Amino acid sequence: MNTPTDRDLILKARRGESGAYGELVTRHQVAVFNVCYRILHERGEAEDLAQEAFIRAYDRIHTFDVDREFSPWIRRVAANLCLNHLESQKVTTELDDERDADQAQRPESVVETNERNGQIRGALASLPANYRLVIELRHFQEMSYDEIAVQLNIPLSDVKSHLFRARKILAEKLHAPD
Amino acid sequence: MHLTDHLTDVQLNEYLDEAASERAQIEAHLISCGECSARLTDLQALFSELESLPDLALTRSLAAPFTSPRSLPVQLPAWFPLTVTLQAAIALAALVIAAPFAIRLFPLPAAPSLGRVFIQLQTQWTAWLDRLPAASQFKMPILPSLSFELSSLFLMSALVVVSMLWLVGNGLLLRDQIK
Ligand SMILES: [Zn+2]
Numbered sequence: 001m002n003t004p005t006d007r008d009l010i011l012k013a014r015r016g017e018s019g020a021y022g023e024l025v026t027r028h029q030v031a032v033f034n035v036c037y038r039i040l041h042e043r044g045e046a047e048d049l050a051q052e053a054f055i056r057a058y059d060r061i062h063t064f065d066v067d068r069e070f071s072p073w074i075r076r077v078a079a080n081l082c083l084n085h086l087e088s089q090k091v092t093t094e095l096d097d098e099r100d101a102d103q104a105q106r107p108e109s110v111v112e113t114n115e116r117n118g119q120i121r122g123a124l125a126s127l128p129a130n131y132r133l134v135i136e137l138r139h140f141q142e143m144s145y146d147e148i149a150v151q152l153n154i155p156l157s158d159v160k161s162h163l164f165r166a167r168k169i170l171a172e173k174l175h176a177p178d
Numbered sequence: 179m180h181l182t183d184h185l186t187d188v189q190l191n192e193y194l195d196e197a198a199s200e201r202a203q204i205e206a207h208l209i210s211c212g213e214c215s216a217r218l219t220d221l222q223a224l225f226s227e228l229e230s231l232p233d234l235a236l237t238r239s240l241a242a243p244f245t246s247p248r249s250l251p252v253q254l255p256a257w258f259p260l261t262v263t264l265q266a267a268i269a270l271a272a273l274v275i276a277a278p279f280a281i282r283l284f285p286l287p288a289a290p291s292l293g294r295v296f297i298q299l300q301t302q303w304t305a306w307l308d309r310l311p312a313a314s315q316f317k318m319p320i321l322p323s324l325s326f327e328l329s330s331l332f333l334m335s336a337l338v339v340v341s342m343l344w345l346v347g348n349g350l351l352l353r354d355q356i357k
Contacts, residue, residue, distance in 0.1 A: 018245075025241040033240070034233045043237070051240045058244065120231055138195070139228050145197055164191045171224050 006070040013061055021061070025054050028071060032078045038136050039082040041125040049085055053078035075141055076151065079133070083152065086129050123173040131166035138163055185214045190221055262347050269340045276337045279330040 004012070004020075006027070012020035032053055036046035057064070057074050064073070124132060130152075137143045137151060148159045185193075185207055192198040208215045 022241040022244040025244055026239070029240040030233050030236060033236050037234055047236065047238065047240070050236075051243070054240055054244070114232075116227075117231060120227060124228075135228070139225065145195065160188070160191070163195075164187060167191065167221070167224060168187070170228070171220065174224065174227070175220070 007066050010061060010064060010066055010070065013058070021058055024070065028074055029054070031071065032074055035075050035078045035136060035140065036082050038124060038140065039079065039129070039132050040085070041121075041132075045085070049081050050078060053081050056081070072141065079136060079141065080151070083133060086133075119174060120170075123170050126173065127166055127169060131162050131169070134159060134162045135166050135170075184211065185217070190214070190218055193218070194221060194225060259351065262344075262351060265340070265344045265347050269337075269344050272333070272337045272340050276333045279333055283330065 004023075006024060009020045009024040009027075013024065029050065033046055033050040036049045036053075037043065040046045040049065053074060057077055064070075124135065127135070133152060134148055137148045138145075143151065145156055145159050145163075148163075149156045152159070154162075185204060189198060189200075189204055193201065193204050198204055208218060
């Protein structure tokens with residue numbers, strides 16, 4: 001028996017076959033949660049928003065174009081929810097403020113078995129939220145500058161400056177001698 | 179860009195993001211300049227470190243709300259809202275067709291004045307109150323036997339069925355808003 005594709009599962013879910021959408025969620029939940037986690041750096045919030053992303057997607061399952069890939073779409077839905085969440089919380093810091101994020105951010109201590117991965121997560125968590133967003137969209141969702149500008153509704157020049165500054169901060173934190 | 183100038187951070191970033199307009203010139207400089215190619219290697223290393231960050235595990239399954247059929251909201255197909263207009267049109271047509279029959283069966287009395295209606299109601303109410311002690315002797319009134327024509331009966335039933343469909347359809351559509 002062949003494993004059903006995402007497309008099969010979406011079509012089944014549309015026909016009301018119980019369990020089909022659940023299987024789709026099971027397939028993509030870790031990836032979607034990690035999108036939220038990389039942006040929010042708070043586990044509880046990230047799980048809640050990942051859940052919300054799947055609920056939103058389910059509500060739109062009848063209008064989703066099945067010829068598109070489900071994974072990039074659901075990850076964009078999740079990133080967008082995180083953006084709205086940050087905006088509603090006014091966590092987003094001043095756009096040009098390259099403040100020392102260490103004091104303002106409270107990176108959650110995650111059980112990270114690999115020390116280097118822990119350092120990378122810590123460095124990501126120390127970034128201002130809007131920098132984390134562009135890092136997520138460029139490096140993990142492989143969006144172009146233009147696509148990021150549209151998604152975040154910011155000028156192209158801001159996309160570049162946020163991205164380049166974020167990388168500079170990350171490089172400084174990760175390559176600094178201990 | 180002069181070949182002897184070092185590449186800027188912006189150029190290196192855009193080059194790796196495949197968004198640099200002067201790719202050939204940047205590549206020409208990178209071949210001849212060890213310093214800039216070392217900076218590029220560092221930036222590349224950062225990219226791959228970021229992108230190879232492993233996924234964290236979830237503490238709960240997000241599929242839970244979608245696995246029990248009872249918790250799943252019923253999904254209405256996209257064409258469903260369109261049927262509401264159709265239902266409304268059919269109901270209206272049925273009403274128009276059935277109206278003459280209904281009027282014939284239940285002829286409307288000449289519109290009484292509001293005062294007379296009140297007086298009638300009051301009279302009926304007091305008459306009913308008077309009869310109340312004799313409730314034990316109350317007999318079910320015998321309904322007059324109406325000899326419906328089949329066509330009228332059919333049209334009346336159709337009107338009722340269509341109205342019910344309309345109500346149910348609207349109820350389904352408004353379900354989420356009511357909640
Ligand atoms: Zn150089």
